[in-house]
Amino acid sequence: MSLKRVTLLKDKIVDFNTYPFSLPLIQRLDQLHFDHPVTFFVGENGSGKSTLLEGIAYQCGFHTAGGSRNNSYEVDQAESALGDYLRLSWLPKLTNGFFLRAESFYQFASHIDDVDSIKNYGGKSLHHQSHGESFLTLFTQKFTHAREKSIYLLDEPEAALSPARQLSLMRIIKDLSPRSQFxxxxxxxxxxxxxxxEIISFDQDRLEPIHYQDTDHYQITRRFLENPKRMLDELFSDDD
Structure with a gap:
Protein backbone atom coordinates (compact mmCIF):
# COMPACT_ATOMS: atom_id res chain seq x y z
CA MET A 1 0.00 0.00 0.00
CA SER A 2 1.09 3.58 -0.55
CA LEU A 3 -1.08 5.20 2.10
CA LYS A 4 -0.02 3.22 5.14
CA ARG A 5 -1.59 5.04 8.05
CA VAL A 6 -3.90 7.87 9.09
CA THR A 7 -3.30 9.46 12.48
CA LEU A 8 -5.76 11.75 14.25
CA LEU A 9 -3.93 14.63 15.95
CA LYS A 10 -6.15 14.81 19.02
CA ASP A 11 -3.81 17.17 20.85
CA LYS A 12 -4.67 19.86 18.30
CA ILE A 13 -8.43 19.64 18.96
CA VAL A 14 -9.63 22.44 21.22
CA ASP A 15 -13.37 21.73 21.49
CA PHE A 16 -14.68 18.18 21.32
CA ASN A 17 -18.28 19.44 21.51
CA THR A 18 -18.32 21.01 18.03
CA TYR A 19 -18.74 19.23 14.72
CA PRO A 20 -16.95 17.17 13.48
CA PHE A 21 -15.06 16.59 16.72
CA SER A 22 -18.27 15.60 18.48
CA LEU A 23 -18.66 12.60 16.17
CA PRO A 24 -18.16 9.15 17.72
CA LEU A 25 -15.45 8.73 15.08
CA ILE A 26 -13.20 11.13 17.00
CA GLN A 27 -13.49 9.05 20.17
CA ARG A 28 -12.77 5.84 18.27
CA LEU A 29 -9.87 6.96 16.09
CA ASP A 30 -6.22 7.24 17.04
CA GLN A 31 -4.54 5.56 14.10
CA LEU A 32 -5.99 3.65 11.17
CA HIS A 33 -3.72 1.32 9.20
CA PHE A 34 -4.22 0.28 5.58
CA ASP A 35 -2.99 -3.17 4.62
CA HIS A 36 -4.99 -3.94 1.46
CA PRO A 37 -5.24 -2.36 -2.01
CA VAL A 38 -9.00 -1.94 -1.45
CA THR A 39 -10.47 -0.75 1.84
CA PHE A 40 -14.13 -0.08 2.59
CA PHE A 41 -15.53 2.20 5.28
CA VAL A 42 -18.90 0.95 6.47
CA GLY A 43 -21.27 2.32 9.09
CA GLU A 44 -24.57 4.01 9.74
CA ASN A 45 -25.30 7.53 8.56
CA GLY A 46 -23.58 9.99 10.85
CA SER A 47 -20.89 7.54 11.94
CA GLY A 48 -18.18 9.71 10.37
CA LYS A 49 -16.95 7.55 7.49
CA SER A 50 -17.55 10.24 4.84
CA THR A 51 -16.06 12.90 7.10
CA LEU A 52 -12.88 10.87 7.49
CA LEU A 53 -12.70 10.15 3.76
CA GLU A 54 -13.09 13.87 3.03
CA GLY A 55 -10.30 14.64 5.51
CA ILE A 56 -8.00 12.17 3.76
CA ALA A 57 -8.87 13.80 0.41
CA TYR A 58 -7.99 17.20 1.88
CA GLN A 59 -4.59 15.95 3.01
CA CYS A 60 -4.03 14.40 -0.43
CA GLY A 61 -4.55 17.85 -1.96
CA PHE A 62 -7.74 16.82 -3.77
CA HIS A 63 -10.71 19.14 -4.09
CA THR A 64 -12.99 18.19 -1.20
CA ALA A 65 -16.15 18.58 -3.27
CA GLY A 66 -14.73 16.12 -5.78
CA GLY A 67 -11.76 16.09 -8.09
CA SER A 68 -7.99 15.81 -8.14
CA ARG A 69 -5.10 18.16 -7.44
CA ASN A 70 -5.75 19.82 -10.80
CA ASN A 71 -9.35 20.81 -10.10
CA SER A 72 -10.14 24.19 -8.55
CA TYR A 73 -13.67 25.54 -8.31
CA GLU A 74 -15.92 27.21 -5.77
CA VAL A 75 -18.47 25.14 -3.87
CA ASP A 76 -20.10 26.11 -0.59
CA GLN A 77 -18.77 24.18 2.41
CA ALA A 78 -16.07 22.49 0.35
CA GLU A 79 -13.46 22.81 3.08
CA SER A 80 -12.78 19.81 5.27
CA ALA A 81 -13.21 20.58 8.96
CA LEU A 82 -11.23 17.48 9.91
CA GLY A 83 -8.44 17.64 7.34
CA ASP A 84 -6.03 19.80 9.35
CA TYR A 85 -6.21 17.32 12.22
CA LEU A 86 -5.05 14.30 10.23
CA ARG A 87 -1.56 13.12 9.39
CA LEU A 88 -1.05 10.71 6.49
CA SER A 89 1.90 8.32 6.40
CA TRP A 90 2.97 7.17 2.92
CA LEU A 91 5.40 4.74 1.34
CA PRO A 92 5.77 6.05 -1.30
CA LYS A 93 3.65 9.20 -1.36
CA LEU A 94 1.18 9.41 -4.23
CA THR A 95 0.20 12.72 -5.78
CA ASN A 96 -2.06 11.31 -8.49
CA GLY A 97 -5.62 10.26 -7.79
CA PHE A 98 -9.19 11.43 -7.39
CA PHE A 99 -11.87 12.06 -4.77
CA LEU A 100 -15.40 11.18 -5.85
CA ARG A 101 -18.14 12.72 -3.74
CA ALA A 102 -21.52 11.58 -4.99
CA GLU A 103 -23.50 14.42 -3.40
CA SER A 104 -21.50 17.16 -5.14
CA PHE A 105 -20.80 15.40 -8.44
CA TYR A 106 -23.11 17.84 -10.26
CA GLN A 107 -20.84 20.75 -9.33
CA PHE A 108 -17.79 18.80 -10.45
CA ALA A 109 -19.43 18.06 -13.82
CA SER A 110 -20.21 21.77 -14.23
CA HIS A 111 -16.58 22.59 -13.48
CA ILE A 112 -15.42 20.18 -16.21
CA ASP A 113 -17.70 21.97 -18.69
CA ASP A 114 -16.48 25.40 -17.54
CA VAL A 115 -12.82 24.57 -18.13
CA ASP A 116 -13.58 22.77 -21.40
CA SER A 117 -12.02 19.53 -20.23
CA ILE A 118 -14.61 17.08 -21.56
CA LYS A 119 -11.99 15.53 -23.87
CA ASN A 120 -10.62 13.82 -20.76
CA TYR A 121 -14.04 12.33 -20.06
CA GLY A 122 -14.90 10.65 -23.33
CA GLY A 123 -15.53 13.87 -25.28
CA LYS A 124 -19.08 14.27 -23.99
CA SER A 125 -20.32 16.54 -21.21
CA LEU A 126 -21.02 14.64 -18.01
CA HIS A 127 -24.28 16.63 -17.85
CA HIS A 128 -25.36 15.11 -21.16
CA GLN A 129 -25.27 11.61 -19.71
CA SER A 130 -27.42 9.93 -17.12
CA HIS A 131 -26.15 10.07 -13.56
CA GLY A 132 -24.98 6.47 -13.71
CA GLU A 133 -23.42 6.87 -17.15
CA SER A 134 -21.46 9.93 -16.01
CA PHE A 135 -20.08 8.01 -13.02
CA LEU A 136 -18.97 5.15 -15.24
CA THR A 137 -17.45 7.60 -17.72
CA LEU A 138 -15.36 9.01 -14.89
CA PHE A 139 -14.24 5.52 -13.89
CA THR A 140 -13.51 4.26 -17.39
CA GLN A 141 -12.03 7.42 -18.91
CA LYS A 142 -10.31 9.21 -16.05
CA PHE A 143 -9.28 6.31 -13.84
CA THR A 144 -8.31 3.63 -16.33
CA HIS A 145 -6.28 6.06 -18.47
CA ALA A 146 -4.14 7.23 -15.57
CA ARG A 147 -0.48 6.51 -16.27
CA GLU A 148 0.81 6.87 -12.72
CA LYS A 149 0.11 4.96 -9.54
CA SER A 150 -2.93 6.55 -7.99
CA ILE A 151 -5.12 6.66 -4.92
CA TYR A 152 -8.88 6.81 -5.41
CA LEU A 153 -11.21 7.95 -2.63
CA LEU A 154 -14.85 7.16 -3.40
CA ASP A 155 -17.70 8.39 -1.22
CA GLU A 156 -20.83 6.31 -1.84
CA PRO A 157 -20.17 5.64 -5.55
CA GLU A 158 -23.19 3.33 -5.65
CA ALA A 159 -25.50 6.37 -5.34
CA ALA A 160 -25.90 6.57 -9.13
CA LEU A 161 -25.15 2.98 -10.10
CA SER A 162 -27.56 0.15 -10.79
CA PRO A 163 -26.60 -3.27 -9.38
CA ALA A 164 -25.22 -4.26 -12.80
CA ARG A 165 -23.08 -1.14 -12.96
CA GLN A 166 -21.85 -1.68 -9.44
CA LEU A 167 -20.48 -4.96 -10.75
CA SER A 168 -18.87 -3.03 -13.62
CA LEU A 169 -17.20 -0.77 -11.06
CA MET A 170 -15.89 -3.82 -9.23
CA ARG A 171 -14.27 -4.99 -12.47
CA ILE A 172 -12.64 -1.58 -12.93
CA ILE A 173 -11.31 -1.71 -9.36
CA LYS A 174 -9.94 -5.19 -10.02
CA ASP A 175 -8.14 -4.00 -13.17
CA LEU A 176 -6.62 -0.98 -11.41
CA SER A 177 -5.83 -2.37 -7.96
CA PRO A 178 -2.41 -3.84 -8.85
CA ARG A 179 -1.09 -0.28 -9.27
CA SER A 180 -3.65 1.80 -7.39
CA GLN A 181 -5.18 2.06 -3.93
CA PHE A 182 -8.90 2.45 -3.24
CA GLU A 198 -10.63 -4.94 4.12
CA ILE A 199 -13.87 -3.62 5.61
CA ILE A 200 -13.53 -1.14 8.48
CA SER A 201 -16.61 -0.81 10.68
CA PHE A 202 -17.45 2.61 12.09
CA ASP A 203 -20.23 1.18 14.27
CA GLN A 204 -18.07 -0.63 16.82
CA ASP A 205 -16.40 0.69 19.98
CA ARG A 206 -13.25 1.02 17.89
CA LEU A 207 -12.59 1.36 14.18
CA GLU A 208 -11.73 -2.21 13.34
CA PRO A 209 -12.01 -4.76 10.52
CA ILE A 210 -15.23 -6.69 10.15
CA HIS A 211 -16.05 -9.73 8.02
CA TYR A 212 -18.33 -9.12 5.06
CA GLN A 213 -20.96 -11.56 6.31
CA ASP A 214 -21.01 -9.80 9.70
CA THR A 215 -21.92 -6.36 8.34
CA ASP A 216 -25.46 -5.12 8.84
CA HIS A 217 -25.60 -4.40 5.12
CA TYR A 218 -25.09 -8.06 4.29
CA GLN A 219 -27.25 -9.40 7.11
CA ILE A 220 -30.25 -7.15 6.45
CA THR A 221 -30.09 -7.57 2.67
CA ARG A 222 -29.81 -11.34 2.97
CA ARG A 223 -32.74 -11.55 5.40
CA PHE A 224 -34.88 -9.41 3.12
CA LEU A 225 -34.09 -11.35 -0.05
CA GLU A 226 -34.66 -14.69 1.65
CA ASN A 227 -38.05 -13.71 3.07
CA PRO A 228 -39.25 -10.23 2.06
CA LYS A 229 -42.83 -10.88 3.21
CA ARG A 230 -41.76 -11.72 6.74
CA MET A 231 -39.55 -8.64 7.06
CA LEU A 232 -42.25 -6.36 5.64
CA ASP A 233 -44.88 -7.86 7.93
CA GLU A 234 -42.62 -7.13 10.89
CA LEU A 235 -41.88 -3.63 9.63
CA PHE A 236 -45.49 -2.70 9.00
CA SER A 237 -47.05 -4.40 12.00
CA ASP A 238 -48.89 -2.14 14.44
CA ASP A 239 -47.62 -2.43 18.00
CA ASP A 240 -50.33 -2.47 20.64
Whole structure:
Protein backbone atom coordinates (compact mmCIF):
# COMPACT_ATOMS: atom_id res chain seq x y z
CA MET A 1 0.00 0.00 0.00
CA SER A 2 1.09 3.58 -0.55
CA LEU A 3 -1.08 5.20 2.10
CA LYS A 4 -0.02 3.22 5.14
CA ARG A 5 -1.59 5.04 8.05
CA VAL A 6 -3.90 7.87 9.09
CA THR A 7 -3.30 9.46 12.48
CA LEU A 8 -5.76 11.75 14.25
CA LEU A 9 -3.93 14.63 15.95
CA LYS A 10 -6.15 14.81 19.02
CA ASP A 11 -3.81 17.17 20.85
CA LYS A 12 -4.67 19.86 18.30
CA ILE A 13 -8.43 19.64 18.96
CA VAL A 14 -9.63 22.44 21.22
CA ASP A 15 -13.37 21.73 21.49
CA PHE A 16 -14.68 18.18 21.32
CA ASN A 17 -18.28 19.44 21.51
CA THR A 18 -18.32 21.01 18.03
CA TYR A 19 -18.74 19.23 14.72
CA PRO A 20 -16.95 17.17 13.48
CA PHE A 21 -15.06 16.59 16.72
CA SER A 22 -18.27 15.60 18.48
CA LEU A 23 -18.66 12.60 16.17
CA PRO A 24 -18.16 9.15 17.72
CA LEU A 25 -15.45 8.73 15.08
CA ILE A 26 -13.20 11.13 17.00
CA GLN A 27 -13.49 9.05 20.17
CA ARG A 28 -12.77 5.84 18.27
CA LEU A 29 -9.87 6.96 16.09
CA ASP A 30 -6.22 7.24 17.04
CA GLN A 31 -4.54 5.56 14.10
CA LEU A 32 -5.99 3.65 11.17
CA HIS A 33 -3.72 1.32 9.20
CA PHE A 34 -4.22 0.28 5.58
CA ASP A 35 -2.99 -3.17 4.62
CA HIS A 36 -4.99 -3.94 1.46
CA PRO A 37 -5.24 -2.36 -2.01
CA VAL A 38 -9.00 -1.94 -1.45
CA THR A 39 -10.47 -0.75 1.84
CA PHE A 40 -14.13 -0.08 2.59
CA PHE A 41 -15.53 2.20 5.28
CA VAL A 42 -18.90 0.95 6.47
CA GLY A 43 -21.27 2.32 9.09
CA GLU A 44 -24.57 4.01 9.74
CA ASN A 45 -25.30 7.53 8.56
CA GLY A 46 -23.58 9.99 10.85
CA SER A 47 -20.89 7.54 11.94
CA GLY A 48 -18.18 9.71 10.37
CA LYS A 49 -16.95 7.55 7.49
CA SER A 50 -17.55 10.24 4.84
CA THR A 51 -16.06 12.90 7.10
CA LEU A 52 -12.88 10.87 7.49
CA LEU A 53 -12.70 10.15 3.76
CA GLU A 54 -13.09 13.87 3.03
CA GLY A 55 -10.30 14.64 5.51
CA ILE A 56 -8.00 12.17 3.76
CA ALA A 57 -8.87 13.80 0.41
CA TYR A 58 -7.99 17.20 1.88
CA GLN A 59 -4.59 15.95 3.01
CA CYS A 60 -4.03 14.40 -0.43
CA GLY A 61 -4.55 17.85 -1.96
CA PHE A 62 -7.74 16.82 -3.77
CA HIS A 63 -10.71 19.14 -4.09
CA THR A 64 -12.99 18.19 -1.20
CA ALA A 65 -16.15 18.58 -3.27
CA GLY A 66 -14.73 16.12 -5.78
CA GLY A 67 -11.76 16.09 -8.09
CA SER A 68 -7.99 15.81 -8.14
CA ARG A 69 -5.10 18.16 -7.44
CA ASN A 70 -5.75 19.82 -10.80
CA ASN A 71 -9.35 20.81 -10.10
CA SER A 72 -10.14 24.19 -8.55
CA TYR A 73 -13.67 25.54 -8.31
CA GLU A 74 -15.92 27.21 -5.77
CA VAL A 75 -18.47 25.14 -3.87
CA ASP A 76 -20.10 26.11 -0.59
CA GLN A 77 -18.77 24.18 2.41
CA ALA A 78 -16.07 22.49 0.35
CA GLU A 79 -13.46 22.81 3.08
CA SER A 80 -12.78 19.81 5.27
CA ALA A 81 -13.21 20.58 8.96
CA LEU A 82 -11.23 17.48 9.91
CA GLY A 83 -8.44 17.64 7.34
CA ASP A 84 -6.03 19.80 9.35
CA TYR A 85 -6.21 17.32 12.22
CA LEU A 86 -5.05 14.30 10.23
CA ARG A 87 -1.56 13.12 9.39
CA LEU A 88 -1.05 10.71 6.49
CA SER A 89 1.90 8.32 6.40
CA TRP A 90 2.97 7.17 2.92
CA LEU A 91 5.40 4.74 1.34
CA PRO A 92 5.77 6.05 -1.30
CA LYS A 93 3.65 9.20 -1.36
CA LEU A 94 1.18 9.41 -4.23
CA THR A 95 0.20 12.72 -5.78
CA ASN A 96 -2.06 11.31 -8.49
CA GLY A 97 -5.62 10.26 -7.79
CA PHE A 98 -9.19 11.43 -7.39
CA PHE A 99 -11.87 12.06 -4.77
CA LEU A 100 -15.40 11.18 -5.85
CA ARG A 101 -18.14 12.72 -3.74
CA ALA A 102 -21.52 11.58 -4.99
CA GLU A 103 -23.50 14.42 -3.40
CA SER A 104 -21.50 17.16 -5.14
CA PHE A 105 -20.80 15.40 -8.44
CA TYR A 106 -23.11 17.84 -10.26
CA GLN A 107 -20.84 20.75 -9.33
CA PHE A 108 -17.79 18.80 -10.45
CA ALA A 109 -19.43 18.06 -13.82
CA SER A 110 -20.21 21.77 -14.23
CA HIS A 111 -16.58 22.59 -13.48
CA ILE A 112 -15.42 20.18 -16.21
CA ASP A 113 -17.70 21.97 -18.69
CA ASP A 114 -16.48 25.40 -17.54
CA VAL A 115 -12.82 24.57 -18.13
CA ASP A 116 -13.58 22.77 -21.40
CA SER A 117 -12.02 19.53 -20.23
CA ILE A 118 -14.61 17.08 -21.56
CA LYS A 119 -11.99 15.53 -23.87
CA ASN A 120 -10.62 13.82 -20.76
CA TYR A 121 -14.04 12.33 -20.06
CA GLY A 122 -14.90 10.65 -23.33
CA GLY A 123 -15.53 13.87 -25.28
CA LYS A 124 -19.08 14.27 -23.99
CA SER A 125 -20.32 16.54 -21.21
CA LEU A 126 -21.02 14.64 -18.01
CA HIS A 127 -24.28 16.63 -17.85
CA HIS A 128 -25.36 15.11 -21.16
CA GLN A 129 -25.27 11.61 -19.71
CA SER A 130 -27.42 9.93 -17.12
CA HIS A 131 -26.15 10.07 -13.56
CA GLY A 132 -24.98 6.47 -13.71
CA GLU A 133 -23.42 6.87 -17.15
CA SER A 134 -21.46 9.93 -16.01
CA PHE A 135 -20.08 8.01 -13.02
CA LEU A 136 -18.97 5.15 -15.24
CA THR A 137 -17.45 7.60 -17.72
CA LEU A 138 -15.36 9.01 -14.89
CA PHE A 139 -14.24 5.52 -13.89
CA THR A 140 -13.51 4.26 -17.39
CA GLN A 141 -12.03 7.42 -18.91
CA LYS A 142 -10.31 9.21 -16.05
CA PHE A 143 -9.28 6.31 -13.84
CA THR A 144 -8.31 3.63 -16.33
CA HIS A 145 -6.28 6.06 -18.47
CA ALA A 146 -4.14 7.23 -15.57
CA ARG A 147 -0.48 6.51 -16.27
CA GLU A 148 0.81 6.87 -12.72
CA LYS A 149 0.11 4.96 -9.54
CA SER A 150 -2.93 6.55 -7.99
CA ILE A 151 -5.12 6.66 -4.92
CA TYR A 152 -8.88 6.81 -5.41
CA LEU A 153 -11.21 7.95 -2.63
CA LEU A 154 -14.85 7.16 -3.40
CA ASP A 155 -17.70 8.39 -1.22
CA GLU A 156 -20.83 6.31 -1.84
CA PRO A 157 -20.17 5.64 -5.55
CA GLU A 158 -23.19 3.33 -5.65
CA ALA A 159 -25.50 6.37 -5.34
CA ALA A 160 -25.90 6.57 -9.13
CA LEU A 161 -25.15 2.98 -10.10
CA SER A 162 -27.56 0.15 -10.79
CA PRO A 163 -26.60 -3.27 -9.38
CA ALA A 164 -25.22 -4.26 -12.80
CA ARG A 165 -23.08 -1.14 -12.96
CA GLN A 166 -21.85 -1.68 -9.44
CA LEU A 167 -20.48 -4.96 -10.75
CA SER A 168 -18.87 -3.03 -13.62
CA LEU A 169 -17.20 -0.77 -11.06
CA MET A 170 -15.89 -3.82 -9.23
CA ARG A 171 -14.27 -4.99 -12.47
CA ILE A 172 -12.64 -1.58 -12.93
CA ILE A 173 -11.31 -1.71 -9.36
CA LYS A 174 -9.94 -5.19 -10.02
CA ASP A 175 -8.14 -4.00 -13.17
CA LEU A 176 -6.62 -0.98 -11.41
CA SER A 177 -5.83 -2.37 -7.96
CA PRO A 178 -2.41 -3.84 -8.85
CA ARG A 179 -1.09 -0.28 -9.27
CA SER A 180 -3.65 1.80 -7.39
CA GLN A 181 -5.18 2.06 -3.93
CA PHE A 182 -8.90 2.45 -3.24
CA UNK A 183 -10.62 3.67 -0.08
CA UNK A 184 -14.39 3.58 -0.45
CA UNK A 185 -17.20 4.65 1.89
CA UNK A 186 -20.28 2.68 0.95
CA UNK A 187 -23.63 1.21 1.96
CA UNK A 188 -23.67 -1.23 -0.95
CA UNK A 189 -23.72 -4.93 -0.03
CA UNK A 190 -22.60 -5.62 -3.60
CA UNK A 191 -19.46 -3.49 -3.46
CA UNK A 192 -18.65 -4.74 0.02
CA UNK A 193 -18.40 -8.23 -1.45
CA UNK A 194 -15.25 -7.30 -3.37
CA UNK A 195 -12.79 -10.18 -2.77
CA UNK A 196 -9.85 -9.73 -0.40
CA UNK A 197 -10.82 -6.19 0.55
CA GLU A 198 -10.63 -4.94 4.12
CA ILE A 199 -13.87 -3.62 5.61
CA ILE A 200 -13.53 -1.14 8.48
CA SER A 201 -16.61 -0.81 10.68
CA PHE A 202 -17.45 2.61 12.09
CA ASP A 203 -20.23 1.18 14.27
CA GLN A 204 -18.07 -0.63 16.82
CA ASP A 205 -16.40 0.69 19.98
CA ARG A 206 -13.25 1.02 17.89
CA LEU A 207 -12.59 1.36 14.18
CA GLU A 208 -11.73 -2.21 13.34
CA PRO A 209 -12.01 -4.76 10.52
CA ILE A 210 -15.23 -6.69 10.15
CA HIS A 211 -16.05 -9.73 8.02
CA TYR A 212 -18.33 -9.12 5.06
CA GLN A 213 -20.96 -11.56 6.31
CA ASP A 214 -21.01 -9.80 9.70
CA THR A 215 -21.92 -6.36 8.34
CA ASP A 216 -25.46 -5.12 8.84
CA HIS A 217 -25.60 -4.40 5.12
CA TYR A 218 -25.09 -8.06 4.29
CA GLN A 219 -27.25 -9.40 7.11
CA ILE A 220 -30.25 -7.15 6.45
CA THR A 221 -30.09 -7.57 2.67
CA ARG A 222 -29.81 -11.34 2.97
CA ARG A 223 -32.74 -11.55 5.40
CA PHE A 224 -34.88 -9.41 3.12
CA LEU A 225 -34.09 -11.35 -0.05
CA GLU A 226 -34.66 -14.69 1.65
CA ASN A 227 -38.05 -13.71 3.07
CA PRO A 228 -39.25 -10.23 2.06
CA LYS A 229 -42.83 -10.88 3.21
CA ARG A 230 -41.76 -11.72 6.74
CA MET A 231 -39.55 -8.64 7.06
CA LEU A 232 -42.25 -6.36 5.64
CA ASP A 233 -44.88 -7.86 7.93
CA GLU A 234 -42.62 -7.13 10.89
CA LEU A 235 -41.88 -3.63 9.63
CA PHE A 236 -45.49 -2.70 9.00
CA SER A 237 -47.05 -4.40 12.00
CA ASP A 238 -48.89 -2.14 14.44
CA ASP A 239 -47.62 -2.43 18.00
CA ASP A 240 -50.33 -2.47 20.64
Missing amino acids: IIATHSPILLGYPDA
